Amino acid sequence: xxxxxxxxxxxxxxxxxxxxxxxxxxxxxxxxxxxxxxxxxxxxxxxxxxxxxxxxxxxxxxxxxxxxxxxxxxxxxxxxxxxxxxxxxxxxxxxxxxxxxxxxxxxxxxxxxxxxxxxxxxxxxxxxxxxxxxxxxxxxxxxxxxxxxxxxxxxxxxxxxxxxxxxxxxxxxxxxxxxxxxxxxxxxxxxxxxxxxxxxxxxxxxxxxxxxxxxxxxxxxxxxxxxxxxxxxxxxxxxxxxxxxxxxxxxxxxxxxxxxxxxxxxxxxxxxxxxxxxxxxxxxxxxxxx
Amino acid sequence: xxxxxxxxxxxxxxxxxxxxxxxxxxxxxxxxxxxxxxxxxxxxxxxxxxxxxxxxxxxxxxxxxxxxxxxxxxxxxxxxxxxxxxxxxxxxxxxxxxxxxxxxxxxxxxxxxxxxxxxxxxxxxxxxxxxxxxxxxxxxxxxxxxxxxxxxxxxxxxxxxxxxxxxxxxxxxxxxxxxxxxxxxxxxxxxxxxxxxxxxxxxxxxxxxxxxxxxxxxxxxxxxxxxxxxxxxxxxxxxxxxxxxxxxxxxxxxxxxxxxxxxxxxxxxxxxxxxxxxxxxxxxxxxxxxxxxxxxxxxx
Numbered sequence: 001x002x003x004x005x006x007x008x009x010x011x012x013x014x015x016x017x018x019x020x021x022x023x024x025x026x027x028x029x030x031x032x033x034x035x036x037x038x039x040x041x042x043x044x045x046x047x048x049x050x051x052x053x054x055x056x057x058x059x060x061x062x063x064x065x066x067x068x069x070x071x072x073x074x075x076x077x078x079x080x081x082x083x084x085x086x087x088x089x090x091x092x093x094x095x096x097x098x099x100x101x102x103x104x105x106x107x108x109x110x111x112x113x114x115x116x117x118x119x120x121x122x123x124x125x126x127x128x129x130x131x132x133x134x135x136x137x138x139x140x141x142x143x144x145x146x147x148x149x150x151x152x153x154x155x156x157x158x159x160x161x162x163x164x165x166x167x168x169x170x171x172x173x174x175x176x177x178x179x180x181x182x183x184x185x186x187x188x189x190x191x192x193x194x195x196x197x198x199x200x201x202x203x204x205x206x207x208x209x210x211x212x213x214x215x216x217x218x219x220x221x222x223x224x225x226x227x228x229x230x231x232x233x234x235x236x237x238x239x240x241x242x243x244x245x246x247x248x249x250x251x252x253x254x255x256x257x258x259x260x261x262x263x264x265x266x267x268x269x270x271x272x273x274x275x276x277x278x279x280x281x282x283x284x285x286x287x288x289x290x
Numbered sequence: 291x292x293x294x295x296x297x298x299x300x301x302x303x304x305x306x307x308x309x310x311x312x313x314x315x316x317x318x319x320x321x322x323x324x325x326x327x328x329x330x331x332x333x334x335x336x337x338x339x340x341x342x343x344x345x346x347x348x349x350x351x352x353x354x355x356x357x358x359x360x361x362x363x364x365x366x367x368x369x370x371x372x373x374x375x376x377x378x379x380x381x382x383x384x385x386x387x388x389x390x391x392x393x394x395x396x397x398x399x400x401x402x403x404x405x406x407x408x409x410x411x412x413x414x415x416x417x418x419x420x421x422x423x424x425x426x427x428x429x430x431x432x433x434x435x436x437x438x439x440x441x442x443x444x445x446x447x448x449x450x451x452x453x454x455x456x457x458x459x460x461x462x463x464x465x466x467x468x469x470x471x472x473x474x475x476x477x478x479x480x481x482x483x484x485x486x487x488x489x490x491x492x493x494x495x496x497x498x499x500x501x502x503x504x505x506x507x508x509x510x511x512x513x514x515x516x517x518x519x520x521x522x523x524x525x526x527x528x529x530x531x532x533x534x535x536x537x538x539x540x541x542x543x544x545x546x547x548x549x550x551x552x553x554x555x556x557x558x559x560x561x562x563x564x565x566x567x568x569x570x571x572x573x574x575x576x577x578x579x580x581x582x583x584x585x586x587x588x589x590x
Contacts, residue, residue: 018486025488029382032374036462037391039455040398043409050412098301106295115302117581118309124508124577126515128542129566132549133312136319156308163305188294210400217402220517223546245404249518252411260412267408271401278400282393 044271051268054261060269064230064247067256074266079233080242081273084150084226085216087237092155093162093208100166100204101192107171116167123160127220130156135224145227147234147241153221158211165207169200206281213277217270219245244270316570319563323348326557331564337528339555348561352528354568356446356538357514360524363450363534364457364513365506371454372462372505376469377491392466399459407519410452415523418451419443423535438533444525447534452523453513461509464584468501469494471588500587507580515573517542541569 054071062073099115106112134153139145173196181191197204222228227240230247244266251263323331327348334349379391423440430436438445472494480490495502525537526547545562552558 022486022488029374033378036371036375102298128517219404
């Protein structure tokens, strides 16, 4: 039979071990949480430190120089990014918003459920596959890379974000508003577009802006569709067009120091564009699904 | 059927149409290489590009291997970070800090991947090579996992860690949402029995285990589909090697690097489409599985 002393020691040891485990647990939580966030700060720090030396008006407006010939500018890429975002919004937004409305209005129909699931799948879809697909169905028939092809690729990437945020914004509206509209004899069209859409406007706009910020930073869909253009600003919808992320991707892989510096400068511009859109939106709403 | 519903159908159909058309395009364009090489396109590692079609041979096994290897590394790296972040945000962060942590999480999730790529290529790789890879190589090069001398630093490990950093915000969002939904009474019950914070958290994490698994699966799907960042750090070499330090290829980086000159060759485009098809199907299967598990846990 254990003596009372042994029993006490055993209990004390057990409690000590449990306390030690708890302390190790808490320290681990803190360390891993920091490890999860530190890369963000280091990325922002690196991009700022390495990108600032390149920044100037000439850098924003000029065109790409020859290898080892200074910093020149990334004007065509900036112009191209705005053209592509504008065009892809033109193509993608109406389809996405209306598909989102369908999904929200008919959640129990087979098509409504399938649409929701498909949109969620497309949200995680490898974007390189979109680029190759658009190359096959747009670029090859057209005979050249083009702004239109790039915009189409980005529209495909953008649509799931916008459609899902539209659907979720509409679903958050209490059912009583819908009932009130119907009780006044309004048609479903009027209920949706005059009442619900106005109430959901903020949520939908948020989704649209996040979708646009997202596609402004996309590289993979553009690899085989937009073609890239580092010296011509805009030559028409059917001609190749530049984009900041595409330029960065290509310059990183070049063996020239000035091209690497330009890549960092372009990364700073891209990051400022992204954060400039994203942070204000994010501060206004609770959470974002990405 | 009412007119409103009919009016919306075309737009819903467009989304379905794009998806079906995409899948069709990949299947149709893969048929040529399937006819010529059968499944050896997926089971061999060869890339014999020749202007004489008779001599051409392609096998994307090294890319499939690289995709799976780097994505598994990413998930292994990401799991402790994601869970810790989720637990810290829900249980321990002061309200104001909690808000900012979630914002930072969302910024990381949405950040353009090419920015991760440039940081990975110029900052992360030199760091990993000099402070992680070489020390491990010198000490443990007799172990196959560490047996490749990291001359450049472009490697499975670099790609795996970068992908891990990129998918952590995504996985932690899923885990955090699940953790937040644990009924408060469970926590109270655990503490009322004298559990330490470690023990209570362990119980609660056990409760949301299916959601954690779903988060891992979805993070894996996202990692395997990444193109730009990984192609800048993986080394882009036709290589099948067990060492973390060896350079390799992934399916997406193979496509990104090779498609530009594929049209010179008779069969290369078809080979690349078949690689894309495998990525398509892997991604589809992984995402459906992850979403199914998440949904079942929420309604189970």
